[in-house]
Amino acid sequence: MPLQGVTVTGYVQDVRDYLAAASVCVVPLRMARGIQNKVLEAMAMGKAVVTTAQAFEGVQAVAGEDIVVADGEEDFVRAIVGLLPRHRGAPSGLAHARARAWSATTGGT
Numbered sequence: 001m002p003l004q005g006v007t008v009t010g011y012v013q014d015v016r017d018y019l020a021a022a023s024v025c026v027v028p029l030r031m032a033r034g035i036q037n038k039v040l041e042a043m044a045m046g047k048a049v050v051t052t053a054q055a056f057e058g059v060q061a062v063a064g065e066d067i068v069v070a071d072g073e074e075d076f077v078r079a080i081v082g083l084l085p086r087h088r089g090a091p092s093g094l095a096h097a098r099a100r101a102w103s104a105t106t107g108g109t
Contacts, residue, residue, distance in 0.1 A: 019045045024083045028076065029055040043067065048083040050076060 012018060019025060025042035029052055036058050042049045043059075043066065050068045051059075063069045070079040 015041060016045070019047060022047055023085050024048045024050060024080050026076070026080060027051040027055050039067070050079045050083065 009018065019042055022042075025038075025047045027036070027038045027042070027049060029036065029038070031054060036051070036055045039049055039051055039055055039059050043061065048068070050070055053069055053071055056063060056067065056069045059067065061067045068079045068083065070076045
């Protein structure tokens, strides 16, 4: 059943337009290896990100400041609803998260 305000697109050629329109980026990866590009792309665009502990392991960020780490359905729901603009707004560390993402993709230069 479709949810109002939720769009599932599948594969897209360029994710930036979709990220730009998003209030919160949710990355529920259960298995993750190396640098998590989906997380870094969202952080680099200054978006609030909710992800799993597994996906967070490869990211140079501060949990609770740059990114929200949640595991389990209830934790994800609480985190997402709390970040939606009509509720509380995005965390204040988003500019910092963007800088961290840029640093991770450029090797710190």
